[in-house]
Each structure stands twice: as structure tokens, then as C-alpha cells.
Amino acid sequence: MTENRDCTVAGQRELGEDYFLLQVAWPELANQVCAGQFVMLGLPDIGEMLIRRPFSVARTVASEPGRAPCSFEILYKVYGRATRAFSRLRAGAVVSVLGPLGRGFWLPDESEHDRTEIVLVAGGIGNAPFPLLLQQLGPRAQHVSLFFGGRSREDLTLLSWFRERCQVITTTEDGSEGRRALVTEPLAEKLDDDPNRRRVVLACGPQPMLKAVAEICLAREVLCQLALEETIACGFGVCLGCVVEQRHPASEFERYVRVCTEGPVFDAREVIL
Amino acid sequence: MTENRDCTVAGQRELGEDYFLLQVAWPELANQVCAGQFVMLGLPDIGEMLIRRPFSVARTVASEPGRAPCSFEILYKVYGRATRAFSRLRAGAVVSVLGPLGRGFWLPDESEHDRTEIVLVAGGIGNAPFPLLLQQLGPRAQHVSLFFGGRSREDLTLLSWFRERCQVITTTEDGSEGRRALVTEPLAEKLDDDPNRRRVVLACGPQPMLKAVAEICLAREVLCQLALEETIACGFGVCLGCVVEQRHPASEFERYVRVCTEGPVFDAREVIL
Amino acid sequence: MSPAVRTAVDLGRGLVLRNPLLTASGTFGYGLEFEPFLDLARLGGIVVKGISPKERSGNAPARIIETPSGMLNAIGLQNIGVMRFVQEKLPALRERDTALIVNVFGNSIDDYVTVVEQLEAEEGIAALELNLSCPNVEEGGLEIGRSPRSIEQVTHAVRQRTRRALWVKLTPNVSDISETARAAVSGGADAVSLVNTYVGMVIDVERRRPVLSHGHGGLSGPAIRPLAIAAVYQVCQAVDVPVIGIGGIVAARDVVEFMMAGARAVQVGTANYNDPAIAAKLVDGLVEWCAAHEVADVNQLVGAAQQ
Amino acid sequence: MSPAVRTAVDLGRGLVLRNPLLTASGTFGYGLEFEPFLDLARLGGIVVKGISPKERSGNAPARIIETPSGMLNAIGLQNIGVMRFVQEKLPALRERDTALIVNVFGNSIDDYVTVVEQLEAEEGIAALELNLSCPNVEEGGLEIGRSPRSIEQVTHAVRQRTRRALWVKLTPNVSDISETARAAVSGGADAVSLVNTYVGMVIDVERRRPVLSHGHGGLSGPAIRPLAIAAVYQVCQAVDVPVIGIGGIVAARDVVEFMMAGARAVQVGTANYNDPAIAAKLVDGLVEWCAAHEVADVNQLVGAAQQ
């Protein structure tokens, strides 16, 4: 159940320049959140931040291995005012959190899993929702491939964590890590490699990347889910500020769907990017 | 010379609930500022604080005894948004500072000093400009009396520091320290005690206290200087926002004087409170 | 919380609210979405999203952008239309123990009349609020709300067709809001609510075009509060009907400020996004403020700062 | 900093500024007070505090109060009057290597004409800016600036008496700022500057009265920037003369935003208090922005976001 709470910051870690991992204590949320869902994060004083900011839940953390998780993490990049303010938070600080929100990735169920390969595509900070996905897949994660691209090596945060859990193919624009290419290049090759394999591609990253991934998948009739971004003000469906256009609306009235409620994850066939 | 600078915070100390002592590195300012002068303090990002805030320079600090000072301190109470933000600053943080500003207290010169007793009156955080005054008086400080009043003991910050340097008479409204009275009570008694003694009273504190001090002094023809407060936007005389009314303006046009430039310290005879 | 503080306020035509806290149209959905976060019965009332004769899909994205202490929106009055509102929302809403105010808008007098006529037979609506002021839709509320004559006409036309309390919501994008307020009153308004959003624009300097697909939008939030306070203060000197204050309320202190400026009730808007329970918290905060200041009845605040 | 970026802008009637950065009237004193902090020759020009026929002592305190991302003021147009300005300030100012713009205000057409006539014989003034819009003084700029007819009359009267570049500064507190802009142009303005402050009020809830002694005041600062951008965008579509954008500029990005909205030059106001050197820093910031975006001439930014 979605709730609005003031939560304690359990800790914060800097992952190289401009990337941070913020840990927030909220056991109930950590236990029910699904990969691709998000929270609205704000400061408790509304005077300091009128509009909260949306962040994917990146990972959940238990106090001891084997225990149920007691907190969740947010993996973020510093862009502007809000993320700069968040980057200054230390353990013990209080944040206001609304969540879990939205509809996450939907996965082939276990029976189908052997027949369906899960392919993840992340551009830069678009890797944020995937640690939780791998956690939720458990041992099945090792069959997952992650195509992970960035401008440069510094953008590939949590890389060794991913490498311990799934197959990782990296690309960078400056060649400082993996192939010097856009992430869509090896992705297309992979899909062409064994075109008859049943696959689902889950992608998160900047808009131009998502557009390219969608085209690659649609052209090959590969199932593809996109985690979209739009400006989010409320996060729970009431302001109608966060819409994207549907490809095949049932009526003119249903032309737009809300990223925060019907998404943020959409089937690539459903939306116009 | 007044300058505008981004300065490093050398440290910050909490003095009981809601009172802080912030140390800012700026050697040149520390060497030339006079007691009663102030600085405008802000955050370097104008988006976080549009209007800076005025604070008296409370004290200067040298790296070693006997050396010239290399930084100055601000003694402040947390009231609202700005002071709350300042209270979170730690050593190494950067603040934007404009100063030194305004006209401070004017003191009898050394030759006259034996004949003129200096009496300080502070209400709560109104003690802020007086440590610097005592520093500047050096050994002469021991002849100074400080009447120091507050609601309660917690409001009498730096009390032991003052006690080491001058005569301190305390009052509190709740009786938790010194006499249970308003600070003006022992002040009036003192002035009546030896009415022919040549004295100058320097007062800083809330408006009602200043008004009462002014009345007490004017009635007894004792010289009195008041450190006034008004909302300050620029601090260097250009916005004309900080005026108080003059008692005897030379012309209708000169009806108002600027606290930031002609003050903040005024002769009690000059202004209408 | 002191139970001794009386909070009921009279908004005219027999409508007495439990307390002065309302939620602003377009910022509180159809109300039901907020039930996970607060008890609607705690509020003085709720104003639902603006209803038009037909459903509307609204503007293309982007529709919102943050600004310094504010938010700019051009939703384009997306709504489900009066028929679906009556069928899908009203049955549940009228069960709730709170005053329901329906915000109505249109592009013409006929539009307003159509919606109001369809609502007239329905139970459970405490008041109608006419949005004559939305700066977002071309040929929409904009023109009507800026012309005193049009305001009077629309208000009068609706007045003929409803026995309900009728509020007119004023746009602040005018030279003299006292004049438009007087026009609403002479058209038959029982109360005026102000302000709606201010026309604003943000440009994306990288893409060299306005951020919002619509170009301009409406500014709300604390940035506009001083402007809204001035408008309420002024209108209270111009008309005798109750004034409902809106604009940038985020704290109990702001509610008190609007009431001292002359508002009999207030609406909280953009802040609902930041904290979906804020409207109920503001009720508590207002009562606490009154108790701490020995104000026995919130009505004593109304106009206290008027000379 | 790239010396390759051309920054000169033409504001009409032969007045070419070194760059588009001006300082706004009332926020930059008489200019000289800022010399400890910046080199005036770095700026496109300075607009000095509004000058009236006689000296004025202004309003009683309190005169200013901070608001969310903004500032409310009611200084009451305190100034030394045209005679002392000419005697005490002008001799030093005209030595400075920057365009000097004198802001003029009055309560009547006669007032404007009086000031302008006294200035006409003086050397070293690049342009006059008429403040028809100050919301602070009763019977003052307020009425003139809200009426297109009065705007045209005052502008015309002044136009007859000066060979100098003539700017009219518009108030945003109107229903249609395009209309008032057109009135200024048809009265003979060479450029329009907008916006002046928005009418606002803050109430001290403890003392139960407005904070400012004057009651209402004028809102400035980043809070109003989206409103000012919308006004500039709209006026640029209505008139052909250069538009000077004002309102909430604190960063180079904001300068670019105003220029893309259509402004040929900008004025920075409230931000001067926070950083007395900001106007010069914005010149550098603008040039850097252009260099980084391969804009060879700042004039290429002008109106870039207009459809």
C-alpha cells in the first residue's frame, strides 16, 4: 500500500563523482516494492522543496543476510537543486517519502523463465532500477544479460556488483570501459545473433536511448519494456502532469497516459516517444 | 575597505540550544572591523538565499595568542530559514560575506577613559557585538560593566567568557541566573547610584529593551548608544530598505536614516524608536 | 489541539463548513485518490477537478515545470466530463462526510449552463465554483475571466439555473481584481474564490523553446502567495460576500495570513502534491495557532489585518 | 571567456550598448556606490534610481520583507530630486565609460516633463526610462501605467521634449500588457522595459497588520521570473521596438532565457543586493554560455524561442 512517511536516512555513499547511493529506513516498503517502481523523495520542510523528486528503488538492504530487508536504496546522479540537496544528507537526517509508486517491470513467470531470456539495457543512471530486479530474480539472475552503456567509465556505477550477479556487456562513448560504442550496438548484435530465441528487453536510460532500443526491438518483434521519465509533481496520479502519448488510444480522451500511474514502465508498443 | 567575498568556514560551535558561534576565515576583515559593525552573510548559491542576513562581528580569532587575527566569529540565534541553514554549516563550507559594514560604537578615547565609565547593556543575543568591544579595549575592559539579561539562563551565551574580562550583572525573567528582573532594573539603579559619574551606555538587544534603556538614559542625561535592527537587504546603503526615523531631521527629506550605513549604532537622542 | 476553538465558517446561502480548509480544484483529483492519506471528513470541504460538458484529453506533454518556489502547469483541463463525473465519481463522493464543491468550466456561457443543469438534479453537491479564469486553454476561461461584463453574464446565467451556493473563481491576470469581483457579485455569486494561477512561461534554453508544449502555463505555489494576499485584501474591501483565499498555502501560518487579509475560508493547492495529508494537518495547525493565541473562534481572524 | 562572441546590442535611436546587461532602477543606487565591487565599464549600462521633480523622503519603515524566492518592497521612491541629481551625481557619472540611463517618475504629466526638461541640456545621458508603473506611491505611477491612454499621453509629452532614446517601463499589473506596450510605442517610445514589480502583501500574523507600513508593496526576484518571461514573450509579438527584459535574473541562464523570449537587453535588479558584482559576472557568464553553444553574436539569441 502506498504511504507517505518521514523516514530516517540510514546512510549515504558517494560512488565516484556526482553519483550517490542513499539508504532510507522503511522496512514495509522495502518488503513490497517491485523493480521499476519508484518513490517521491523530498525534504520534510516544504519551504525547502515544493515539488518532490521521483527515484527508482535501486536495491533493498537487510540488517543481516537472510533477513527481510529493512531499508531501501536510491541510486542517483546529481543534476540540479534537489539532487544536490540530497547529496548532502547524512545518516540520521529525515526525508519525506511517498511510495511505492507506479507499475514496475513485469517478468515472465518462473515456468516460462527457461524459455525467455531477460535482457536489460541501461544508459548511465538508467541502471538504477536493475539491482532490485536482480535481487528479486535471485539465482535466476545469472542468466540475465545487462547491456550497460555510458559516456565514460565513471557513469557505470555498481559495475562490479552487477558483474557478480549477471552477464554484463559494457560500452562507453570514450572507450574508457568496454567497447567504444553506444549501448544499442551490441544489443542489436545480440538480438540478431540468435533471432529465434524468446526474449524480453527491459530498458531504462535517456530518451534517445529508449527510442533507439524500442526501434531495434520493434523491428525484430522482440518484447520490450521501457522505463520512462516525465516531470512528476505528485507521483500518485492526481496532477495529470506526467503524461505520455499512447500509440493506440481507445478514444481521443484516452490519448495520454500517466507515467506515474500507468507507468513508469510501458510496453514499447504502447507509447509514442 | 568593504569587500564582498566567498569565505571558508573555519568552524562552528553550538552554545546550548539554538545558539551558535560560527567562525569565518577572512584575515583582512578581522583586522579592521570595529565593535558594532556587521557583515552580510549568505550562501554562495543565490538560489538558496536571495537576501543575505546581517550579523554583528562578535569576536576575532588569532591562530596563536599574540598574533594578528585571521578569522572572525558570528554569534547568532536560530530564528528562521537563514539561521537554520547557517546552523548546518561545518568547517570547510563556503559562505558569501560582505563587510565590514556600518558604523560601530564610538568610544571615549584613552585620555578620557579614566573619567568615563563604559556601561554595556545586552538583551539575549544582543550580547553579540560586545566580545569584540572588550577585545578592542584590552586591559581597560576590566573597568567595564555589562548588564546582561535574558529570558532564562540559556540566553546568556558566553557568560563565563564575559566574566573573565569585565564586571557582569545578570538578570533573567525566570530567575534561573542572576536577579529575576528585566535588565533595565539594575541598570537604572546603577545610574542612580552615582549620578554624577561620567558614563556612556552602549546597548544592544530587542526593540522594547532599547526603548527602555534610551528612556532611562535620556531622563538622566547619560550618553547612550543603541545598536538598532531593521530588515536589511543590501547592507551597503543602496536599497533604502532599512531606514529608521530621525528625531531632528535637518529637512523633511532627511526624515529617515539608513540603519546599515548611518547606523546600526545611533546616539539615542537621534532616532525615534 | 484545543477542542475549545470554534472552526465553523459560514459561506453564505446557508452553507456552513466544518472548518475553513478546502482543497483547490485541479490539485486534489476527484478527492477519492487522497483517501489513503487523510480522512476527507476532517476537511471543511473539497473542490474537485474542473468539469466540462464533454471529457477532455488535455495538452500534450510537457505539462509541468518547477520554478523558484512555484510550479508552472498547462494541464489543459483534462477531465472526464460531467456525465462520467455524475456516474463514476459522484455516487462515492456524496457518501463522504465533507462538503463537495464542483468546479465548472467551459468555453462559452452554454458550456457552463450545460454542466450546471446536468448537476442540478444530483444530490450531495454543496456548492458550484465557476472557473472563469484558466489561462491554459485557448478561447477558454481566459477571456471570460478578464472581462467584467462576461463574468457578470456567465454568473447570471448560471444563477438562474441553480439553487445551490455559487462561487466564482477569479483570475489574478487583470488590472483591477476588485472590478471583476464586483461583476461576479452583481451576477449573483454567493462567494468569490481567488486566486487562480498567474500566466507564466519557462524557456528551455538548450532546446530554444518554451518548456511546456502549450507555451505558457499557470504559476502556483508559495511564489505567488504575496500576490494572492494582496488580491484578497483588496477584494475584501470591494465586495460584501465571503472571500475564499487561494495561493501558495503550505503552512498554518499561511492560512492565518489569508484569513487576516479577509478570507473566510481558504483552499490549498500545489502543496497537496508535496504532502497528500497536508489539508488535514493545516486544520490541526490552524486550531493550534488559535489556541496558542487565545483566539476562541476562527472567525475572529477574518479581516483582522484590514485597517 | 571567448573574445569571439559579439555582445553589442542596438536599442534604437542610435543607442548601441556594449553588451545587453543593464542594472535595474532602484536596485543599483546612483551607480557609484557599486564601484568598490565592479567596474561600471564592464556593463552595457546602468539605470539609476528613479528621479522626481523634487526630492522625496519615502515611506515609513518597514519598507522591505523577504518572501519565497522574492522580496517585497515599498521604499516609496525616496530620491534626491532632479536638481541634486544633476549637481551631485551626474558630473561623476558622465565620466564613467558606460551608458547612463535615467529613470524618471512623477505623479502627473507635468512631473515627467519637468524632470525631462531639466535633464535635456545635460551631457552624458544615453537614454531616459519612464517609470509609469510603480505600485508604491498613492496617485503615483500606478494609475498612469495601467491606462493605455495615459501611457500614450505621457510618452508623447516627453517625446516632444527630448532628442534622447526614450524607454517606457511597463507595469505587469494589467490585463493585457501587449496593449500597454503598444500605447507606449504609439506615444513614441524607442524601447519598452518590462517588468516592474507585482503588487503584493505580507501580513505579520503576530501583529495582525501588513508588515510594510505602506500596506502593499512590489514583488521582485526569482519568484516573478516565469511571469516576466511570459510578459516579454507576449510583448515581443505585439510591438516592433526593442524589448528590455527584467525580473528575477540571478544567473547567466536567466539572461539567455529572457533573450530567447525576445528581449534585446536585460536588467538585473534584486540580485544586486545579494552580490554587488553580479551584473559584471553575468556579462562573463553570457559570453561563456554563447561560446559553449557556438553562438557568435548574442543577437542570435533574441527571440530564438519565439515560434
Ligand SMILES: Cc1cc2nc3c(=O)[nH]c(=O)nc-3n(C[C@H](O)[C@H](O)[C@H](O)COP(=O)(O)OP(=O)(O)OC[C@H]3O[C@@H](n4cnc5c(N)ncnc54)[C@H](O)[C@@H]3O)c2cc1C
Ligand atoms: C519514474 C522516475 C524514476 C527516476 N529514477 C531515478 C533514479 O533512480 N536515479 C536518478 O538519478 N534519477 C532518477 N530519475 C530522474 C530524477 O527524478 C531527476 O534527475 C531529478 O528529479 C533531478 O532533480 P534536480 O532538482 O536535481 O534537477 P533539476 O535542476 O530540477 O532538473 C534537472 C532535470 O531533471 C529532471 N527533473 C526535474 N524535476 C523533475 C521531476 N519532478 N520529475 C522528473 N524529472 C524531473 C528534468 O529533466 C530536468 O531537466 C527518475 C525520474 C522518473 C520520472
Ligand SMILES: Cc1cc2nc3c(=O)[nH]c(=O)nc-3n(C[C@H](O)[C@H](O)[C@H](O)COP(=O)(O)OP(=O)(O)OC[C@H]3O[C@@H](n4cnc5c(N)ncnc54)[C@H](O)[C@@H]3O)c2cc1C
Ligand atoms: C545590524 C544587525 C546586526 C545583527 N546581528 C546579529 C547577531 O550578531 N546575531 C544574531 O543572532 N542576530 C543578529 N541580527 C538579527 C539577524 O539578522 C536575524 O536574526 C536574522 O536575519 C534572522 O534570519 P532568519 O532567516 O533565520 O529568520 P527569518 O525567518 O527570516 O525571520 C525572523 C526574524 O528575523 C528578522 N530578519 C529577517 N530577515 C532579516 C534581514 N534581512 N535583516 C534584518 N533582520 C531580519 C526579522 O525580524 C524576522 O521577523 C542582526 C540584525 C541586524 C540588523
Ligand SMILES: Cc1cc2nc3c(=O)[nH]c(=O)nc-3n(C[C@H](O)[C@H](O)[C@H](O)COP(=O)(O)O)c2cc1C
Ligand atoms: C496542476 C494544476 C491544475 C489545476 N487545475 C485547476 C482547475 O481545473 N480548475 C481551477 O479552477 N483551478 C485549477 N488550478 C488552480 C488551483 O486550484 C489554484 O487556484 C492555484 O493552484 C493556486 O493555489 P496554490 O498556489 O495553492 O496551488 C490548478 C492548479 C494546478 C497546479
Ligand SMILES: Cc1cc2nc3c(=O)[nH]c(=O)nc-3n(C[C@H](O)[C@H](O)[C@H](O)COP(=O)(O)O)c2cc1C
Ligand atoms: C528596492 C527596490 C526599489 C526599486 N525602485 C525602482 C524605481 O525607483 N524605479 C523603477 O522603475 N523600478 C524600481 N524597482 C523595480 C526594479 O527596477 C525591477 O523592475 C524589479 O525589481 C524586477 O526586477 P528583479 O526581479 O531583478 O528585481 C525597484 C525594485 C526594488 C527591489
Ligand code: FES
Ligand atoms: S505526477 Fe501527478 S499525475 Fe503523474
Ligand code: FES
Ligand atoms: S539595507 Fe539596503 S540601504 Fe540599508
